[in-house]
Amino acid sequence: MTTTTRINGHATDQVASSDRGLMYGDGLFETITCVAARPRWLALHLQRLRRGCERLQLPFADFEALGAEIQTMANGPGRCIVKLILTRGPARQRGYRPDGNETPTRILTRHEWPAAVAASDFRVGISGVRLGMNPLLAGLKHLNRLEQVMAQTAMRTAPLEETLMLASAGQVIGGSMSNVFFANDSGLFTPALDDCGVAGVMRQLVCEAAAAAGSAVQVRAVDPGELPRVHEAFVTNVRWGVQSITALEGRALSRRSHAQELRRLIDASAS
C-alpha cells in the first residue's frame, strides 16, 4: 500500500496509543474518492461527518479547514482515495466517559485507487454475520466496525465480491462496505437504516437522482424473503458507484436498466 499520511496537519503516521479512537473506536471516518485533484461529493461527506459529530457529541467544528486539508491531500494527477479518520482525540481521563474537552484527532491518508473488481461478474451473497441494532449509531460511519471485519473475514473463502448483512432482527440492511438497492415490479427500494447500517453518500445520490427522474426509491424494511423475487439489484458506494449485482445468492440477475439510468444521471450531475 502506497500511502501518505498527515495527522492534525503534520506529516506523521503515528498516533498516541491513548487516543480514544483506538481505545474505544470513538470516532468517525469518511472515504473520499478524488479525480483529477478534486474530492468528489466533499460537501456530502462533510455533512455526514457533521451529523456524526453531533450524534456522538464529538467536539469538532472546523469543517471548513478540514475540507481544505482534504482538498490539499487530493492534489495530484489521476485518481486517488483520501481517507479521513476523525477521533475524539487522546483520552483525558480513564474510562469510557469523555470529559467533553478532548481535542479531536484528524488523520488523513492518501491511497492509490485500488484495482477494480470485475464489474461484469459481481456475485453477492448473504453473510452469516448480523448487525447489532442501535438507532443512536445507525447511519453513521463510525469506527466500531468489527461486524464488517467479521463479515469480510468470512468472505475470504467465498467467491463473492460483496456480502449482504442482515440486522439481528432479520431484515436486510446492506453490503459489508456498500448500500444495496433492489427493483421489483413496483420499482426501486432500499433498506431503511433506522436501526443499523451506514447511510452512504452514493446511496443519497442514487435516491436524489431517482427522485429527480420521477421514480422515487422506496426506503423501507426489506425482508430477505423478498430477494428471490427481485429482478434487478445493485450495490453502491463512492468507489464502485452503482454496481450491478450479477448473481444474488447464486441466482443470476440479468437486468441492468435501473443501474444504467442512475449511473447516467449521477455522472451527468457530477460534471
Place this chain on the structure above:
Amino acid sequence: MTTTTRINGHATDQVASSDRGLMYGDGLFETITCVAARPRWLALHLQRLRRGCERLQLPFADFEALGAEIQTMANGPGRCIVKLILTRGPARQRGYRPDGNETPTRILTRHEWPAAVAASDFRVGISGVRLGMNPLLAGLKHLNRLEQVMAQTAMRTAPLEETLMLASAGQVIGGSMSNVFFANDSGLFTPALDDCGVAGVMRQLVCEAAAAAGSAVQVRAVDPGELPRVHEAFVTNVRWGVQSITALEGRALSRRSHAQELRRLIDASAS
C-alpha cells in the same frame, strides 16, 4: 493521568495510524488490577483474551510471553492498573478484510489506581442507550465500545455511579463498565450474555464462589420489569470487586448479605 506505556515490548506510546485497532476497533482489551506487584486473576484475563482471539480469528498465540510482560508492568509497590490492548495490528491491505498475516499490536499501560467511588452511596440507573445484539461478539472485551461511551456520556449530568444497559430487545445486560447481579426470594441471578455484554472476570469469580458455597447463581434473561422486586443488587468488575447498589432507579436497596458473603469468599480464595 500518570501512565507508563510499552508497545510491542518497546517504551513508546505511539502507534501506527494504520493499525486496525484504530481503523475498525479490531482488537481486544483487558484491565488488570495489580496489588503488591502481582497481577490479580491473570490466568482468567488471559483466558478471556484467548477466547476473544479465537472468536475474532486474531492471530496471536504468545500468551505466556504476554503474561510475563504484564507481570513486569505490574512491578512496583502498592496497587496499580495494567491495561492491555491487543489489536490485529497494522493493516496490510485496504478495507475491512484482514489477510490473516497481520502482526498483532500489544499495548500495555500502567495506571495509578483511581480514587475510589463512595462505596456506601452507590446509585445505579438505567441507561437510555441500548446494546446492539450480536452473538458473535457477545462476552468479548473488544474495542467496539461506542455504546458504552454514549451511556457514560449521558451520565455526565446524572448523579449516578453506574448505569445499567438493556439489549435492543429489552432485557437487562449489565452496567456500562460492570456486570450486575440481583437477588430475590429465589436467590441470586445475573443476565445471560449470549447476545451482548462483556463476560467479566469478577462475574466469573462471583459465579464460581456462589456455586462453591452451594447457592449457584442463575444465569438467565432478566426483564427490567423484575427490578422493582429485587431486594439486593450489586455490580462487579475487578476494580470495584463486589459493589452493592444502594439505590436502583431511585429505589433504596438496603440488603447487603449476598455481596458481603461473596466478597469474603473471593477475598479468601485470592489470598
